[in-house]
Amino acid sequence: MDMKTFEDSKFVLHRTKFFIxxxxxxxxxxxxxxxxxxxxxHRTTLNALQNQALLILLIVTFVELVADLPMPINYYYLGYVSPATPSYCNWWTFFEYSIHLISELLMATISIQRHALIFSPNIFQSRxxxxxLYYAPLAICVTYxxxxxxIIILIAxxxxxxxxxxxxxxGYANCYLLYDKFLGMFDWAANNGSPVVVIMLANLALVIRVIRHKRRQQGGYSWKKQRRxxxxxxxxxxxxxxxxxxxxTIGVTQIMNSPIFLANIQTDYTLDFMYLISLLSPWIYIKLLPxxxxxxxxxxxxDELTRNTVRPT
Incomplete structure (x- = not known):
């Protein structure tokens, strides 16, 4: 493609996304x-296992902020992929898919582990x-x-x-997504879909368990800690x-039924929602760490006191 004669047909949309x-x-x-x-x-803050998990999540989202997001930002500024080479596309998709899945798997694992941390904390007293039960699942989430x-992007x-x-x-045009229906479905449904289901069900179950526990305990310090x-x-x-x-939802429907199902909505909007995790989660961590x-x-x-201090001459 000759980039010198290229015209961005979605200039306003791309520049809006760039500035956002x-x-x-x-x-x-x-x-x-x-x-x-x-x-x-405050190293002692990391004595709490839930804070260790949050730190791992924050590291992953930070890597996305500084190493992955510059690539879509550069695309939305130019209106085209640069450098426009297959090797760059292979690397970009490999890195971004990996970071997104790591973050998602970590969240699903943390959602399950939080049940044990709240209701059976003594289980982790054994080394x-x-x-x-705690560190090994988190390590698998990062390496898998x-x-x-x-294997499926860089090797083949x-x-x-x-x-x-x-x-x-x-264009999200990886070989396995275009030509291997089984691998494409496995990636969308098993890799990305099942963690979302786990996150949803685990959190729903946790809220129900905490509410029931509150009614039995009738308040108290343990309830405040569980609620937090x-x-x-x-x-x-x-x-x-x-x-x-x-x-x-759109991706699985495209693979199972029609590749053009809400294709423009998917490429122009919903796929970009994933960037919100790294962009907004640091703000949420402020709430999570009083x-x-x-x-x-x-x-x-x-600092204000230092600036406002009147020193005698």
Whole structure:
């Protein structure tokens, strides 16, 4: 494709997305860095297992903010993929699919583990259970997507003629999505669909269990702690459900029924919802970490006092 004569038929839409992404990306990066600084200054905060899981999620979303989002931002600024090469499209889709799936699998695993943290916290007092039931599942969530997409995207690519350099993510034209119905369905339904179902059901079950437990306990400190941990999970998981459900519904329908089903809606809008996870989750973490808010307020007040202090001459 001759980029010199290329005209962006969706210039307004692309520039709007560019400014939205840039506007949300910069503060998200700043907040993420502040949260990292908070964890470094307050290492004891990581003694709570739920905070360790949140830190892992934050690291994944931060990697997306600084390493993955610049690629769609560059596309929406130019209106075309640059560099327009098959190798770049292979790398872009491999990296973005992996990061998105890692984040989704982590959220599903955390949703299940939160039940144990709230109702059976003693189960993790055993070192064996801690590594087998807590850390090992999180490690699998991080490694499996890279291995899976490395095999089906980088090891066995097509000849490269299928890519669309005028569309975001090169038209999502990976070989397995175009020519292998089984792999395409497995990726959409099993890899991406089942974690969404787990997130939805696990959170619904958690809310029901906490409400029932509250009625039995009639308040108390344990209820306040359970409520706080439940609210944490529901807030962050709601973002995942909003980001994934529309595109998953359309994607599975396209593979099972018609490839053109809501195709324009999918490529122009719903697939971009996934970027909201990394862009908005740092703001949610502020709500999830009350000590972080107090730390920031204390530093701001200290700086104000320093500036306003009148020194004698």
């Amino acid at each position: 992404l840039i506007t949300l990306q910069i503060p998200a990066i700043i907040i993420s860095l502040l949260i990292f600084a908070f964890f470094i200054k 064996l259970n801690l590594y087998v 997507p890279f291995i899976f997409y490395f 690519p097509c000849d490269g003629t299928q890519w669309d350099f005028t569309s975001n993510m090169c 941990m439940t609210v944490q999970l529901v807030l962050i998981s709601s973002l995942y459900l909003f980001a994934w459900l529309p595109s998953l 000590d972080f808010k107090r730390w920031i307020l204390k530093k701001v007040r200290r």
